[in-house]
Amino acid sequence: xxxxxQYLEREQRRMALNKFFANKLAVTGSAIMLFMLFFAxxxxxxxxxxxxVMTVSDRLKGPGPGHFFGTDAxxxxxxxxxxxxxxxxxSIGAMVxxxxxxxxILIGLHAAYYRCLDNVLMRFxxxxxxxxxxxxxxxLMAVLGAGGKNVILSLSIIFTPGVARVVRAAALSVKERTxxxxxxxQGAKTxxxxxxxxxxxxxxxxxxxxxxxxxxAIISEAALSFLGVGVPIPEPSWGNILYEGxxxxxxxxxxxxxxxxxxxxSVLGLNLFGxxxxxxxxxxx
Numbered sequence: 001x002x003x004x005x006q007y008l009e010r011e012q013r014r015m016a017l018n019k020f021f022a023n024k025l026a027v028t029g030s031a032i033m034l035f036m037l038f039f040a041x042x043x044x045x046x047x048x049x050x051x052x053v054m055t056v057s058d059r060l061k062g063p064g065p066g067h068f069f070g071t072d073a074x075x076x077x078x079x080x081x082x083x084x085x086x087x088x089x090x091s092i093g094a095m096v097x098x099x100x101x102x103x104x105i106l107i108g109l110h111a112a113y114y115r116c117l118d119n120v121l122m123r124f125x126x127x128x129x130x131x132x133x134x135x136x137x138x139x140l141m142a143v144l145g146a147g148g149k150n151v152i153l154s155l156s157i158i159f160t161p162g163v164a165r166v167v168r169a170a171a172l173s174v175k176e177r178t179x180x181x182x183x184x185x186q187g188a189k190t191x192x193x194x195x196x197x198x199x200x201x202x203x204x205x206x207x208x209x210x211x212x213x214x215x216x217a218i219i220s221e222a223a224l225s226f227l228g229v230g231v232p233i234p235e236p237s238w239g240n241i242l243y244e245g246x247x248x249x250x251x252x253x254x255x256x257x258x259x260x261x262x263x264x265x266s267v268l269g270l271n272l273f274g275x276x277x278x279x280x281x282x283x284x285x
Contacts, residue, residue, distance in 0.1 A: 019280040026276020032269030036262070040086035047080025051236040060252045070254040072244055081236040082258050088237040089218050090266065092152055096217035097210045099156035104163025105206065109194050111164065112171035122168070125161035133158050137220060141229040148231050155220050159213045166209050170202035204281035211274030215267045222263055238263045 020026055039046070055075035063070040069078035111121040128136070140154035174180065175198060183193055218238075224230030225239025226246075233240050238259040245255025 017280070020276050023276045023279060025272045026279070029269045029272025029274075029276060032265055033273060036086055036090060036266050036269065039083045039262075040090050043080070043083040043087055046083050047077060049077060049080060051076065051081045051084040052234060053077070060248060062252075063254055069258045070252070072241070072255060073248060073252075078241070078254065078258060081241055082238070082262055085236045085238045085241055085259060086262065086266075088148070088231060088235060089221055089239075089263070092148060092155075092221045092231075092237075093214045093217040093266075095152050096155040096159065096221075097214040099152065100159035100163050100213050101206060101210050103156065103160045104209075105167050105199070107160065107164040108167025109171055109199065112168045112175055113190065113194060113198075118168075121164070125164050128157070129161045133220070134223065137224055138227065138229055141224060146229055146232045148235070151221055151224060151230050155217050158220070159216065163206070163209055163213070166205055167202060170205050171198050174198050174201045204277075208274050208278045208281065211270050211277060215270035215274070218263060218266055218270075 053076060055071070057075065058067065058071050059073055059075040061067055061071040061075075067077050067079065069082060072078055072081070107121050107125065111118045136158055137154050140157065141150060144150035144154060180193060180197060183197065221230055221237065222239035222242065225237050226243045228243065230239055231237040233244070241259040242256055242263075245252065245259070249256055
């Protein structure tokens, strides 16, 4: 029986991979994210001078040899700052996604399994969701103060309710299956039922939700930094670079084109990747 189960699981994984790689948009999204990851990891090599080195004589110099993305108002190489910005923006997006998924899974699973907790936890999530996300993020940052860690904390709080609802809905459907009822009748512990039998069967929608949160967190971080309440200047996040470029947008357009393009490409890549995962993990497609 175990061999048959293992064989079926391998076949499901193989079919999911085949569906994913057959989706050209999903493969394109994966390629975009691999390029972004490469730029983030290779930032010290591609920009050896560092993102803070200033050459005043080269301030607001247009793209060309020596400065392929041009320079900013302090003479700093924009290509270097954009590549280092990939490190900050992508790492914040990844940590927000991981934190929101962790908290959302805990809330959603327990809300689905314990009826007494369901109303309390879900009403709390509904109350957070009722507040516009940008407004809530600004309010949290005003209380916590500017900084990368506080951006991660505030955005994790904002995205957790959405994850909790997805997890709860998926867990409720699995909870009613016959084998879960049989395990309860046999006296299986709640922890075992939740984490060894319900949780593995709802991983698909959770992973897909994680990619969308990743993309949304990148946009939200850029928005907070652009408004001056996110990652503090002079850290080279994409939002900070856009903020610095808004004052010279009419004379130095490259200051907003390149960080804006990298932000858009990252979000596009993650959304395409998430769509591909959703289709690959959906047994009905």
